[in-house]
Amino acid sequence: MENLSWGVPGKTIVRDVTLAVEPGETVGLIGPNGSGKSSLLRCVAGLRTPTAGVVRYDGVEIASWPARERARRMAFVEQTADTDSDLRVSEVAMLGRTAHRSRWRGPDAADHEIVAAALERLDLTALADRPWKQLSGGERQRTHLARALAQRTAGLLLDEPTNHLDVRHQLELMELVGGTPQTVVVALHDLALAARYCDRLVLMHGGTVVADGAAADVLTAPLLREVFDVEAEIGRDSLGHLAVGYREPVR
Amino acid sequence: MAEAAVLDPVVLKTPKPLRRRKNTLVVVLSLVVLVVSMVLAVRIGVGASWAEIGRAAGGRLGLPVLPLPRLLDSLIWDLRLPRVLLAALVGAALAVCGAVLQSVTRNSLADPYLLGVSSGASTGAVVVVVLGFAGSQLGVTGGALIGALVAFGLLMLLLRRTGLDSSRIVLTGVVVGQLFAALTSLILLSSGDADSIRAVTNWLLGSLASARWTSVAVCAAVLAAGLLVVWLCSAALDGFAFGTDTASSLGVDVRTTRAVLLVTTSVLTAVAVAAVGAVGFVGLIVPHGVRFLVGPLHRKLLPLSAVVGAVFLVWTDALTRVVFSPLEVPVGVFTALVGVPLFLLVLRKRGEL
Numbered sequence: 001m002e003n004l005s006w007g008v009p010g011k012t013i014v015r016d017v018t019l020a021v022e023p024g025e026t027v028g029l030i031g032p033n034g035s036g037k038s039s040l041l042r043c044v045a046g047l048r049t050p051t052a053g054v055v056r057y058d059g060v061e062i063a064s065w066p067a068r069e070r071a072r073r074m075a076f077v078e079q080t081a082d083t084d085s086d087l088r089v090s091e092v093a094m095l096g097r098t099a100h101r102s103r104w105r106g107p108d109a110a111d112h113e114i115v116a117a118a119l120e121r122l123d124l125t126a127l128a129d130r131p132w133k134q135l136s137g138g139e140r141q142r143t144h145l146a147r148a149l150a151q152r153t154a155g156l157l158l159d160e161p162t163n164h165l166d167v168r169h170q171l172e173l174m175e176l177v178g179g180t181p182q183t184v185v186v187a188l189h190d191l192a193l194a195a196r197y198c199d200r201l202v203l204m205h206g207g208t209v210v211a212d213g214a215a216a217d218v219l220t221a222p223l224l225r226e227v228f229d230v231e232a233e234i235g236r237d238s239l240g241h242l243a244v245g246y247r248e249p250v251r
Numbered sequence: 252m253a254e255a256a257v258l259d260p261v262v263l264k265t266p267k268p269l270r271r272r273k274n275t276l277v278v279v280l281s282l283v284v285l286v287v288s289m290v291l292a293v294r295i296g297v298g299a300s301w302a303e304i305g306r307a308a309g310g311r312l313g314l315p316v317l318p319l320p321r322l323l324d325s326l327i328w329d330l331r332l333p334r335v336l337l338a339a340l341v342g343a344a345l346a347v348c349g350a351v352l353q354s355v356t357r358n359s360l361a362d363p364y365l366l367g368v369s370s371g372a373s374t375g376a377v378v379v380v381v382l383g384f385a386g387s388q389l390g391v392t393g394g395a396l397i398g399a400l401v402a403f404g405l406l407m408l409l410l411r412r413t414g415l416d417s418s419r420i421v422l423t424g425v426v427v428g429q430l431f432a433a434l435t436s437l438i439l440l441s442s443g444d445a446d447s448i449r450a451v452t453n454w455l456l457g458s459l460a461s462a463r464w465t466s467v468a469v470c471a472a473v474l475a476a477g478l479l480v481v482w483l484c485s486a487a488l489d490g491f492a493f494g495t496d497t498a499s500s501l502g503v504d505v506r507t508t509r510a511v512l513l514v515t516t517s518v519l520t521a522v523a524v525a526a527v528g529a530v531g532f533v534g535l536i537v538p539h540g541v542r543f544l545v546g547p548l549h550r551k552l553l554p555l556s557a558v559v560g561a562v563f564l565v566w567t568d569a570l571t572r573v574v575f576s577p578l579e580v581p582v583g584v585f586t587a588l589v590g591v592p593l594f595l596l597v598l599r600k601r602g603e604l
Binding site: 042045046047066067068069070071072074075076078081082083084085086087088091092095096098099101103104106144151 | 357359483484486487489490492493494496497499500501502503504505542546547548550
């Protein structure tokens with residue numbers, strides 16, 4: 001990613017961002033609401049054309065790829081993607097095979113195996129035949145992630161995947177995200193979760209990157225005060241994980 | 252399936268061939284129902300016996316059968332058979348267009364007339380009737396086709412620089428439809444007499460009485476091509492379920508696919524409306540009913556919608572002929588009367604009412 005900018009008419013939302021992500025790395029994207037995390041992810045996913053700058057993948061500009069090529073290299077999970085349709089869990093996960101299938105035929109045995117494996121990894125096997133409408137928010141989020149895994153891509157872009165999940169599923173999902181050999185860029189609100197599972201944190205504010213590095217270097221009291229406008233104390237919990245405590249906001 | 256899946260991933264594979272066989276069965280069964288319906292519909296209202304229908308068909312195929320009286324032969328061959336075939340083709344086209352547009356716009360109320368193409372067709376038909384070329388039925392059909400294509404051209408012109416975003420498609424379609432509806436009323440009120448108003452109203456409601464072999468041939472060719480195109484887009488249509496961004500990240504070229512689907516459904520609708528007028532309701536309810544039967548995946552939904560739409564219109568037309576005989580009532584009046592109770596039944600079964 002080089003000098004990337006994107007905006008809507010009259011407003012620049014992502015300003016001059018340059019980021020390099022190494023293969024296999026898990027990068028946590030943090031920052032307050034409206035700091036440009038989601039927009040940046042959409043540019044990287046190739047869903048928005050940057051107004052300036054380029055996104056490269058293995059040195060190739062992704063804008064030159066047709067949608068199908070792109071979808072075989074990068075999977076993207078939106079923050080909220082809902083449907084009125086009566087799709088079942090396994091059918092949603094099968095959507096991940098779209099870019100791998102010929103238009104002329106339906107899913108084959110290999111596709112079914114890949115989908116079954118993805119559902120298994122997200123603990124959804126028992127829900128495979130459950131219709132979308134009967135799923136809880138967390139189950140929907142996990143189904144989207146299973147779909148993204150079924151895409152079998154080297155890159156995984158996630159926009160706040162832990163949003164609707166209970167603590168156990170948050171931890172499981174982040175285990176999975178942190179442990180996968182895939183290159184992951186994940187936007188997160190939970191700073192402690194980000195610190196624990198990401199190799200590197202990128203802190204965004206007002207569309208630009210204000211800090212980029214190891215969790216201990218990014219999550220500092222002065223930076224959090226500047227970006228989030230909170231008084232924070234950073235320490236370790238009794239298990240040795242980085243923990244962030246906040247004081248009452250001063251009015 | 253749910254129980255089997257928990258046990259072992261290997262067990263997962265067993266339901267698949269079963270499911271495939273079930274799909275094949277559904278397709279074969281529905282095709283059989285379609286053929287039987289069409290044969291029955293040919294017979295209904297003609298008052299011909301089975302033997303006579305057999306002789307009519309046999310005579311045409313060059314089989315050594317006793318020839319029918321010319322009048323009866325012509326009744327079956329030139330009027331009834333094209334009418335039943337056209338009902339099947341138009342029903343299939345409208346149902347498929349409805350299914351596609353409901354997915355493209357993510358709006359369960361979408362139907363083939365959403366795009367305003369049918370309003371353009373009525374304007375074209377009205378112009379022909381008022382100008383007095385309506386003597387030949389081909390005149391009305393030709394005028395309707397031209398009107399539909401003009402409306403379609405305007406729609407595409409207005410959508411040209413937009414991202415083909417779903418709400419834009421709906422809004423633009425409604426605007427185009429309103430414009431042509433206003434033009435139709437204007438022409439009709441300013442220069443139409445009682446006869447032409449009656450003729451146009453009949454046509455607007457949709458009537459299969461004017462079915463001829465030429466319209467059958469045109470509709471069959473367009474439907475075959477259109478069905479193939481939309482069927483090849485079925486994976487993309489599935490991907491639209493979660494909106495543009497998710498579809499795009501799945502590898503669907505959203506803009507191109509939407510453009511292809513809009514052009515295809517517009518042309519299909521234009522040809523169907525030009526052939527028989529704006530038969531309502533088929534395109535709205537049939538896809539919903541079929542989704543209830545086989546689920547929302549378009550690989551199954553589209554072909555089955557075509558067959559069910561065909562059966563539905565064949566039967567509705569046959570019923571219209573019998574119930575109101577000898578009056579010729581537009582089939583469009585009856586589709587809603589038959590369709591509404593069926594639709595309510597489906598909604599109730601789904602627990603949505």
